[in-house]
Amino acid sequence: MAETRNNVTRERILDAAERLFMAHGYEGTSMRQITGEANVNLAAVNYHFGSKEALMQEVFRRRLDWLNEERMRVLDRLEREAGDQPVKPSAIVDAFFGTLLRMADDEQRGGMTFLRLLGRTLTEPTEFIRAFLAHEYKEVMDRYKGALFRALPEVPKAEIVWRFHFMLGATSYAIAGTDALRVVTDWQIEAEDSVDRLDRMVPRLMAFLIGGLRAPIPQFREPSGEGG
Amino acid sequence: MAETRNNVTRERILDAAERLFMAHGYEGTSMRQITGEANVNLAAVNYHFGSKEALMQEVFRRRLDWLNEERMRVLDRLEREAGDQPVKPSAIVDAFFGTLLRMADDEQRGGMTFLRLLGRTLTEPTEFIRAFLAHEYKEVMDRYKGALFRALPEVPKAEIVWRFHFMLGATSYAIAGTDALRVVTDWQIEAEDSVDRLDRMVPRLMAFLIGGLRAPIPQFREPSGEGG
DNA sequence: TTATGATTTAAACGAACGTATGAATTATCA
DNA sequence: TGATAATTCATACGTTCGTTTAAATCATAA
Known part of the structure; x- marks a missing residue:
């Protein structure tokens, strides 16, 4: 060794x-x-x-250590600045997802390559990768979910957890950039040929995430009731 | 043969x-x-x-053929019922994603197993899978994007394409069900131990998707201007 | 029943995989 | 400079991979 x-x-x-x-x-x-x-x-x-497994873990640790520490620092600052007020949900979303997305411009921290790797890996079925990522993310996920609970006290916690999940999915897929279902047509070329594809994607994604997070709460049908 | x-x-x-x-x-x-x-x-x-590749393609073709034909039929019906009016965006979203999600209860069409496979595969890096899925999905994607263009004439087409992309990501991740970052805590157990996990997930996801689709359009900062 | 084609079977192919070894090389510092 | 440790190197190990082959078995119908 x-x-x-x-x-x-x-x-x-x-x-x-x-x-x-x-x-x-x-x-x-x-x-x-x-x-x-x-x-x-x-x-x-x-x-x-x-081993190959240990290499894979080190590939992620090298980038995720900083990312998740930075997320903690940003949330620390947001909560300090808010005093006894709750932090705005959009600020929490930006602290979590924006901090991630801004890594795209930071080549020293992996840039787009790492972002795409992370996006793809979040749906990887390989068991040891799942276990490793869950462990790496545990602390920061709990912090952020707690922050969202306080920021949205009128929303059921289960709802918030699900919406966090959905936001993660939209973001992972967007940064994975596989575009598995993307088919080139006229209007798509027009929409994406510019260099600043990512620059424009980020505010678009953030708007989408906030819109989803703040959507009306669905009412569930009861088996024998008439829920709305 | x-x-x-x-x-x-x-x-x-x-x-x-x-x-x-x-x-x-x-x-x-x-x-x-x-x-x-x-x-x-x-x-x-x-x-x-x-070959193994051909097997993989047949695994998907067996399920996707029906799914995408059904999506076409549902959209046909929606457009017929709407007459010369545009179809409601939420109806289009339900026709595309709801039709997919309702396969979960249909064991004869693959049920949750196929849904999770599809969710995971949409971020698969393997080249021939990407190419195959793009080909399988081309027709239906074009139809649905066109329908959304007509349903949301005030929204730029590029914006709609991106939001479709984001919706796909949130849905894929949700049905993949890997829960890579899910860590079991008290409130999560409370939120998810019920049998109807999926039954409740679907309306939650649909609400999230519609919320994201209908979010305010982001304004981009110009390099030398003062955009809002 | 027998002929014919479809299907199943056991066995093997060469290639590629992750890993381990021991010698050769390079860096470190008393 | 010489001893010691760190690193690099070529090579090989045993396994598993997807695929192929040719014989054996099965189903069908003349």
């Missing part, structure tokens, strides 16, 4: 793995592809990280 | 593949797992479908 770290090789591997996992998924990327693209020896991954 | 079809073996394979692809993804599922769970010989997949 390494006690003195060679950060050059490590980061070359992490960068290549990030890009390849984004493009082909965890199972679809081989160690030989990674080490080949990183121009390092095949054995380097096992030497520096121990 | 088969000219007389043995539908028993074929369907056993399709059912097992659907379940396993849902649970472990395309790359994470082996032919030996599939044929093992289906209790058929290993060579049966290549005999009946030709």
